Amino acid sequence: MKTIVATVNLAHLTLLLSFFALFHQHIIELCSADKLISVPCIETEKEALLAFKNSLIDPSNRLSSWVGEECCKWEGIGCSSSQTQGHGHVTKLNLRNPFSLVYNSGLDDPTSAYKRSCLSGNVSTSLTHLKYLNYLDLSMNDFQGIPIPNFFGEMVNLEYLNLSFASFSGLIPSSLGNLSKLQFLDLYADSYLNIGSWELRADNLNWISGLSSLKLFNLGYVKLNGVGETWLQKINLLPSLVSLNLYFCELNGLPVSLPFINFTSLSVLDLSQNSFNSPMPLWLFNLTSLRTLHLSWNFLQGSIPWEITNLKSLEVLDLSDNLGLEGHIPGFLGHLTKLKVLDLSANEFTGGIHELLNSVSNNNILHTLDLSSNSLDGVLPESLGKLKNLQHLLLSSNAFFGSIPESIGNISSLEVLDLSYNKMNGTIAKSFGQLSKLENANLLMNSWGGVLTKTHLSNLKSLKSLRITLDEPNSLVFEIPNKWLPPFRLNTLQILNCKVGPTFPMWIQVQTELISVTLRNVGISDTIPEQWFSSLAPQVTQLDLSKNQIEGKLPHQLKFPHLNSIDLSFNHFDGSFPYWSFNASQLSLESNSFSGPIPENIAELMPRLERLYLSHNHLSGQISQSLCDLHSLQVLSLRSNHFSGELPSCWGNSYMLWGFDVTNNNLSGLIPSSISSLRSLSVLMLGNNNFHGEIPASLQNCTGLTTIDLSMNNFIGKVPSWIEGRVLSSLFMIRLNSNKFSGFIPSTLCSLSNLHTLDLSENNFSEVIPTCLDNLTALVFSKSSEVFQNLVYVVLRGRVPEYSNFIGHVNSIDLSGNDLTGKIPDEITNISGLQSLNLLRNRISGRIPSNIGNLKRLETLDMSRNHLAGPIPQSITDMISLRHLNLSYNELEGRIPPLPQFNDATIFQGNPLLCGHPLPTECKHT
DSSP states (O other), rough: OOOOOHHSSSHHHHHHHHHHHTTTHHHHHHHGGGGSSSOOOOHHHHHHHHHHHHHEEEEEOOOOOOOOOGGGGTTTEOOOOOOOTTTTTTTEEOOOOOOOTTTTTTTTOOHHHHHHHEEOOOOOOGGGGOOOOEEEETTOOOTTBBOGGGGGGGGGTTTTTEEETTTEEEEGGGGGGGTTTTOOEEOOOGGGOOOOOOOOEESOOOOGOOOOOOEEEEOOOOOBBSSTHHHHHHTTTTTTTTTTEETOOSSSSSSSSSOOOOTTTTOOOEEESSOOOOOOGGGGGGGGOOOOOOOOOOEEEEOGGGGGGGGGTOOEEOOOTTEEEEEOOOOOGOOOOTTEEEEEOSEEEEEEEHHHHHTTTTOOOEEEEEOOSSSEEOOOGGGGGGHHHHHHHHSSSSSESOOGGGGGEEEETOOOOOHHHHHOOOOOOGGGGGOOOOOOOEEEEEEEEEEEEETTTTOOTTTOOEEEEESSSSSSEEEEOOOOOSSOSSSSSEESSBBOOSSSOHHTTTTOSSSSEESSSSOSBBOOHHHHHHHTTOOOOOOOOESSSOEEOOSEEEEEEOOOOOOOSSSEEEEEEEEEOOOOOOEOSSSEEEEEEOTTHHHHHSSTEEEEEOSEEEEEOOOOOOGOTTTTTTEEOEEEESSOOOOSGGGOOOOOOOOOOOOEEEEEEOOOOGGGOOOOOOOOOOOEEEEEEEGGGGGGGOTTTTEEOOOSSSEEEEEOOSSSSTTTOOOEEEESSSSEEEEOHHHHHGTTTOEEEEEEOEEEEEEETTTTTOOOHHHTTTTTOHHHHHHHHHHHHHTTTTHHHHHTTOOOOOOOEEEEEEOOOOOGOOOOOOOHHHSSSSSEEEOOOOOOOOOOTTTTOOOOEEEEOOOOGGGGGOOOOOOOEESSSSSEEEOOOTTTOOGGGGTTTOHHHHHHHSSSSSOOOO
């Protein structure tokens, strides 16, 4: 959702608020007519207003009061009682949309509610009849890309014009330059809640020279890439300017110099998101009235100049997200004694922060310090505690190490502390518990050690979010009395890899207002009271209790109206599948002890499921046909359960299903033809069941298949000729091992240009090995398989050992345990990316190819139990990656080449005519 807060960053919102604060008194004066006693309405102006109303579209009937004779009492209309301003004349038209996402965030569809509240349509020229109008506000509406009316330039008494967030587009009319009395011009061109992609632009800024009274000028999001490099000189002609916003305007360069400064009254300047890609220009530091300076996302380079200390009035300095500012953070920033906000985040600053903290330690008004996402390091100094009025301390994504200093407890105003993604490997100071105003503590992804006691938490009365995660498990231990009751009620709790258990402590049990919960791998082996789940159900959006040893049964029935994701995997939950009702997109219950069937009404209970992980449980019965009614389902993992019977034949409506894994069950029957309706199917895993029959021809309709695993079943017949590159161009892995396939290995397999794994072992294939295997270009040229591996990773959720076993088969050919004859084709030595070749237990004869040493990436080679003859090629010593070798039980002869990494004689046994190390048979000298 895109509100004004989401449209711009927090700093930019502060800037907009500054704009309004600077002119608050002036606006009050302009708007004072609203509070005047009733004044008569001018008939011609009433008619003009009604004509204007008729040109608008008003779906929420906001202008319903625009009836009757007394137009000065209509909503949004202000009239003057002053003779000098024209008694009874309309001076104010305020139709700003009152909709606020802040107060409507609970709506199911705030975007639609906002659109209904908007005025749209056209802007009637009748407004030009309002000769005394000095205030016009059409902001926060949706004019759906119409141009700003040219006739606005005829309304020469305007002092205030606000068209921000109103979805105007096209060229800004140069006629606006006629408004010499204008003091406030806001054309901020982004769309509220991102309802449109309209573009407002200007080809030149010559017209602004006529705006001699302008104090506030907001062109945020207006495209100015066509105005040339003289934009600054044009704006410099505005002598009264106090606030200037050119946020995300695609300006062409930031001038290095400016001969003279005309807008010396400038107090607020925002040039953010213009990608200037230059050092900070020194003329900026002659703007000595500046109180707010935003220069984020401009790719500014170099160090911060000393001249910045000229800005003695500066309260807000935002240099964030430039990525190129570097060097140590200078101590002379302490000369900016009025600084309230310092944001240097997302740059390349290095070193420690001692110098900075020492220089600003006497600053009693600094309330926000953001140094996150830099390359800072060192320990956090005790001088940090001198910033007693600091409210936001953001140091995430650096390389700080050590402990949180005891002086942290002196920062009594601290509300937000973010030390996430550092290398903090010490302890959390006990004085942390003195931060009574702390609301958000983010200590994610560090290596905290020691213990956390109730002293650390005892006075955190305002705490709403607590996040502590470790890189390595159990180095931080929560030693809190099991019955201790905390003074806070959290809405976010995230603890990972810490030692919280074994009991489910009372301080967590009483957190009944939680919205997001993660307690992953925290050593809880207790049961969890049903009432805790019940208390969370009305509001929780994320629930993760995975990788513990939590026991017991879940509440049988619960409703979670706001749940997005739930992960209870890798625990000891038992009992039946929970009949929980929610709209979550992911349910992860794998590696527990749930038993019984999947509910027949699962599609009604969980209609928006996209990923369902139920592997490694004791679920049984037939696979519910209701799964076919989960129309958003993308991944279905039922691996390693006790399901039986046939697969449902109802998959025709599962348009989005791409990952299907029922490996290691007791399923039987044929592959249903309806699986061919799964046009998104990518990963198909049916291994280790009792399926039979031939591979159905209809499966060729699943042209996006990347992985086919039909291993360890009872399939028969030949490998279909449609398993080839023109049909399955993305096929990455095919595993047909341990079935009853027969016939020859079809050469069509050689056209699979993305194939990295071919496993046809333990079948009844006969005849010769195809000579075209060197057409498997993914193996020949070692093409990356990462994208295909990631798909399987998602289906298996990275589970070890299944995923490790899968990775072990990448870049391999396994033809073992068949009835293949003939010779090993020389072409196989061209497959330079091959890591494993297994030809065990066939009837292959002839010699080992002399250039087998070309397979320099081969790690595993097994040609045992065949009829290979002749010497072992000398080139085998060139196979520098070889780790596993078996040439036993053949008819090989001669001296074994020197292979110092292989000292096991069994590798070569069963070849009576072989000699040399490591066999005991010595070679005769000839």
